[in-house]
Each structure stands twice: as C-alpha cells, then as structure tokens.
Amino acid sequence: MPEEVDTSKVSDHLNRFWKGEKTCPICRTNNWLLEKQYGSLPVFDRQKPFYMAGPVYPLAVITCKTCGYTFYLNAMIAGFLKPPELPQATASAPVKVEDKKS
Ligand SMILES: [Zn+2]
Numbered sequence: 001m002p003e004e005v006d007t008s009k010v011s012d013h014l015n016r017f018w019k020g021e022k023t024c025p026i027c028r029t030n031n032w033l034l035e036k037q038y039g040s041l042p043v044f045d046r047q048k049p050f051y052m053a054g055p056v057y058p059l060a061v062i063t064c065k066t067c068g069y070t071f072y073l074n075a076m077i078a079g080f081l082k083p084p085e086l087p088q089a090t091a092s093a094p095v096k097v098e099d100k101k102s
Contacts, residue, residue, distance in 0.1 A: 002037050004037070005060055005080065009079075010034045014032075024064040027067040029067075035060070038061070042054065057076075058076060059073065059075060
C-alpha cells in the first residue's frame with residue numbers, strides 16, 4: 001500500500017515558500033489539486049537508460065485542475081517523508097545555486 005500524502009503539510013509548505021501569486025504559469029488560474037499519492041522520478045542511469053526499476057526521488061505532485069500543468073516537490077527535501085538511511089557514497093551533497101539576477 002503506497003504511503004499517503006499529508007496534503008495539509010504540502011499546503012502549509014506551499015503557503016510558506018511560494019512567494020507571489022499562486023497562479024498556474026500556463027492558464028493563470030488558481031485551482032490546484034494536491035495529489036494523495038506520491039509520484040516518483042527515476043534516477044537516470046546511462047548504462048540502463050530505459051530500465052524502469054531502481055532508486056527514485058519521491059515527489060509530492062501538484063496539478064492545475066484547469067489545464068493539467070503539473071509540478072513536483074521533493075518529498076524528502078520538503079520534509080513530507082523521512083529520508084532513508086543511505087550509505088555516505090550514495091547520499092547527495094547539498095549545493096548552493098547562484099542567483100545571477102543580483
Ligand atoms: Zn493551469
């Protein structure tokens with residue numbers, strides 16, 4: 001049985017971090033659906049590019065109910081799911097991305 005999304009946590013997270021108008025970038029409505037099941041993004045492996053089993057990034061899925069535009073939040077980074085214990089060599093290192101606007 002898949003673990004259900006606590007949609008109130010996703011809603012709180014969006015309201016805390018989403019700055020500006022919370023409208024869809026495609027149709028400009030504010031009509032979001034917080035999916036109750038986590039999605040997943042497969043980890044890319046050049047040796048097996050079309051192999052669909054293996055590690056994934058767990059994602060909270062947010063969909064515009066008007067046009068279908070969909071975006072994701074990494075459920076572990078956002079704190080919706082507890083990260084699994086990983087060997088140090090497997091864990092990703094945090095990286096600061098420069099903002100070139102300033
Ligand atoms: Zn839309």
